[in-house]
Amino acid sequence: MCGCHDRSHHRGGEPGCPGFKMEKFMQPCMLLLLYEKPAHGYELMEKLAEFGFGGYLDPGAVYRNLRKMEEEGWVRSDWETGESGPARRLYTITPEGEEAIHAWTVHIINQMGRLKVFIEKYEGLFRKKEDGK
Amino acid sequence: MCGCHDRSHHRGGEPGCPGFKMEKFMQPCMLLLLYEKPAHGYELMEKLAEFGFGGYLDPGAVYRNLRKMEEEGWVRSDWETGESGPARRLYTITPEGEEAIHAWTVHIINQMGRLKVFIEKYEGLFRKKEDGK
DNA sequence: ATCATATATATGTTAGATACATATATAGAC
DNA sequence: GTCTATATATGTATCTAACATATATATGAT
Numbered sequence: 603m604c605g606c607h608d609r610s611h612h613r614g615g616e617p618g619c620p621g622f623k624m625e626k627f628m629q630p631c632m633l634l635l636l637y638e639k640p641a642h643g644y645e646l647m648e649k650l651a652e653f654g655f656g657g658y659l660d661p662g663a664v665y666r667n668l669r670k671m672e673e674e675g676w677v678r679s680d681w682e683t684g685e686s687g688p689a690r691r692l693y694t695i696t697p698e699g700e701e702a703i704h705a706w707t708v709h710i711i712n713q714m715g716r717l718k719v720f721i722e723k724y725e726g727l728f729r730k731k732e733d734g735k
Numbered sequence: 736m737c738g739c740h741d742r743s744h745h746r747g748g749e750p751g752c753p754g755f756k757m758e759k760f761m762q763p764c765m766l767l768l769l770y771e772k773p774a775h776g777y778e779l780m781e782k783l784a785e786f787g788f789g790g791y792l793d794p795g796a797v798y799r800n801l802r803k804m805e806e807e808g809w810v811r812s813d814w815e816t817g818e819s820g821p822a823r824r825l826y827t828i829t830p831e832g833e834e835a836i837h838a839w840t841v842h843i844i845n846q847m848g849r850l851k852v853f854i855e856k857y858e859g860l861f862r863k864k865e866d867g868k
Numbered sequence: 869a870t871c872a873t874a875t876a877t878a879t880g881t882t883a884g885a886t887a888c889a890t891a892t893a894t895a896g897a898c
Numbered sequence: 899g900t901c902t903a904t905a906t907a908t909g910t911a912t913c914t915a916a917c918a919t920a921t922a923t924a925t926g927a928t
Contacts, residue, residue: 624915625914625915625916626914626915627849630853631853634853634856634857634860637860638860642876642877643876643877643878644875644876644877647876652852653849653852653853654845654848654849654852660915660916660917661876661877661878662877662878662879662880662916662917662918662919663915663916663917664877665876665877665878665879666878666879668877669878689876689877689922689923690875690876690877691876691877703857703861704861707853707854707857710850710853710854711854712787713850714847714850714851714854715787716760716786716787717843717846717847717850718847719785719786719787720763720764720767720786720840720843721840721843721844721847723767724767724836724840727767727770727771728836728837757886758885758886758887759885759886775905775906776905776906776907777904777905777906780905793886793887793888794905794906794907795887795888795889795890795906795907795908795909796886796887797906798905798906798907798908799907799908801906802907822893822894822905822906823904823905823906824905824906
């Protein structure tokens with residue numbers, strides 16, 4: 603009872619249930635991670651947990667978003683035929699990708715503002731009198 | 736350069752550009768407004784501005800969401816064949832709708848947390864040394 | 869050897885959501 | 899009577915999301 607269309611059960615869904623889909627928010631998050639250090643998809647997938655994607659991550663979404671960002675010119679990828687393990691793409695952020703982070707941050711801050719308006723109105727109406735503080 | 740697919744130009748779009756679509760966030764916002772006082776669609780449309788929908792509002796989205804919420808049982812509507820002006824539906828929130836507000840708020844708070852993680856990481860990486868404070 | 873498992877990347881499908889144009893109708897102003 | 903504001907509603911093409919599934923390589927266990 604949360605507005606999700608609880609198909610069988612969310613995977614890319616639960617955390618962002620109502621109007622906050624996680625799939626696209628993944629992009630700025632991955633850009634930040636790549637700004638810190640180039641990485642391959644699988645690695646990013648694990649690190650995305652810290653942004654709240656934990657447990658609900660769709661690997662397909664990760665790779666699709668990486669390819670999309672490559673098309674946009676925000677990241678570059680090089681095949682890494684390493685000594686061990688299967689070949690993997692090493693993604694590196696581009697200067698355009700860095701700009702995209704800043705552009706995205708503006709939207710994210712705006713969104714925070716909107717959510718804050720909601721929460722404040724909510725608290726005003728359903729004031730939880732938990733006395734202290 | 737923000738990830739939107741800038742079709743011709745956003746209307747339901749701009750404020751929630753990257754992954755934060757406004758159409759569905761409209762639902763909890765309208766529920767809060769209806770909790771304060773029953774209202775009809777056009778009235779809600781105007782009040783939604785305070786949540787950050789200002790200027791970008793698609794009337795279609797408003798009415799579609801109201802009908803959807805009625806299907807879910809979150810609101811009830813009664814035709815108001817008033818003395819003046821065209822007939823209009825007066826929407827009233829139901830007890831189920833009130834519960835939906837609480838359920839939604841949980842998600843919204845979670846989402847705020849995720850955005851906060853992003854912003855904090857962003858500031859850590861691109862620390863704006865504006866000295867003061 | 870071969871089987872399972874972990875690593876790593878990628879595609880397909882279907883339902884649902886979005887953006888935006890447009891339709892319909894009433895009342896009041898001029 | 900026609901223009902504008904109010905008010906509600908539908909149509910549609912495109913985009914996105916959810917989730918299942920496919921492909922391939924290396925490593926460790928038996």
